[in-house]
Amino acid sequence: MKRCIAVGTLALTVATLAQAQTGSTPAFGTYQKPFAADSLWNSYPVNPVLGTYQIPPTSTNWDPVIDAGIYSSGVFEAKESDAPMLIYPHPNRAGVMDTDAEVELATYTIPHWPASTVPASGGDGHADIVDAKLNRLYSFSNLVKNSEGKWIATRVSWTPLTGTGWGTPSHHYQGGRAAGPAPAGGLIRKGEVDDGKPLYEHALSMSLDFSGLSAAPNHYVYPATAADSTIATRPNTGQIPEGALMMLPPNFDLSKITDPKLLKVARTLMKYGAYVVDRNDNTPFAIYVEIGAPWSAMPRPQLRLIHQALRRVVSHSGHIAGNGVARVPETNVNILSLRGDWLRIQGVGPSGVFDTFTQSLRWTAPTTSYTMIQRNYSNRGLGRTTWAAPKAGQRYKFSVEATGGVKMNMSIQVGSTVQKATKFLGNGESEIIVWPDKATAFYEAQKPPGGVASVKASLVELPPGQ
Structure with a gap:
């Protein structure tokens, strides 16, 4: 310069x-x-x-x-x-x-x-x-x-x-x-x-x-x-x-x-x-x-x-x-992204793909025959910003917004052991979890047969007493 x-x-x-x-x-x-x-x-x-x-x-x-x-x-x-x-x-x-x-x-x-x-x-x-x-x-x-x-x-x-x-x-x-x-x-x-x-x-x-x-x-x-x-x-x-x-x-x-x-x-x-x-x-x-x-x-x-x-x-x-x-x-800042590879476990038709502009997993064409299941093991959705990484012992609210009947869950593991798995949540549903020490998370999305659909999830730290 x-x-x-x-x-x-x-x-x-x-x-x-x-x-x-x-x-x-x-x-x-x-x-x-x-x-x-x-x-x-x-x-x-x-x-x-x-x-x-x-x-x-x-x-x-x-x-x-x-x-x-x-x-x-x-x-x-x-x-x-x-x-x-x-x-x-x-x-x-x-x-x-x-x-x-x-x-x-x-x-x-x-x-x-x-x-x-x-x-x-x-x-x-x-x-x-x-x-x-x-x-x-x-x-x-x-x-x-x-x-x-x-x-x-x-x-x-x-x-x-x-x-x-x-x-x-x-x-x-x-x-x-x-x-x-x-x-x-x-x-x-x-x-x-x-x-x-x-x-x-x-x-x-x-x-x-x-x-x-x-x-x-x-x-x-x-x-x-x-x-x-x-x-x-x-x-x-x-x-x-x-x-x-x-x-x-x-x-x-x-x-x-x-x-x-x-x-x-x-x-x-x-x-x-x-x-x-x-x-x-x-x-x-x-x-x-x-x-x-x-x-x-x-x-x-x-x-x-x-x-x-x-x-x-x-x-x-x-x-x-x-x-x-x-x-x-x-307040209520979401710390979770759905970026990463969504591995298809089962299903017929195009897989859902993460869309940055809607911050959601989206299926842009119909799927057929039976429920499409995709999982994200990438561990790229949490902790990219160090000051907002999940903290051990803290309570978080995991929430889902979905269209087309899609449901999603989150599994939390320490090492190779799954310590907590949420229910499969549909649109407007949520679940409160306590974050374990040294934990990572993976996610599963289930889309029923049908047309276009999407799912968006958030993880928000809860204040004390909530």
């Missing part, structure tokens, strides 16, 4: 933070402003308490960057009239990785492909496509057009446009960033840079170098649902996990930030902060700006002031959502 050079100056004061916001504000869950009002991206913390650890300098002693460089992303708006596009795998790859289903596909179909799509030219090759009609934001890794004119990528993810903008324990990879979100989350957008507002009305996104990031197993925290993998020759040596919120203290001296664009960022870091979503190489921190934004390099001495003052938020009293009301944290 490049160092930054100084640009023009303009003196502004901290009083601007209290000024009324100007200009029109786009609706939440749209191309201009992704995700729900109560998404953490669109919320700010109340009474944040900052830690003492400072982001260290890197071995190269480079300065931080805030830019729309080759490791950032563009965000492109799909229209209903846009034609579909097939995404092909890179050479020597078995397929395009669907990061939720965890399967490599021969091709991945994007229903509406904007002709203006241009991926970042850096090694990550990020690009995000917003399809409001489908309520999806697609995110790509290593996207590029090959010599044959075909689009190729290593991974494709998706997240609900009106959702949280972060992964969940059941759908843990929802974007191209290592921590689980899409690059659009926290991105300084082209239309925001010169909108006349004193700050960005959302949290920002940033990456840290190996020297600032903490090592596994403490390498990510909520709301991150994943993190960069460990590199043996270049381990993380810092104290900040991915998913951490970084902020400037309330007494930060804004009068020393005279560059207008940097001042707007600094104000945002004082109110909303920036979430750590990725790892970079040799830059203390990088804050991402949408590719194509009217942006220029920031003055290095002023960037260093921000570098010296940024701290991790270690506690707070809650959040105020983007609509101005107190954010209510989500």
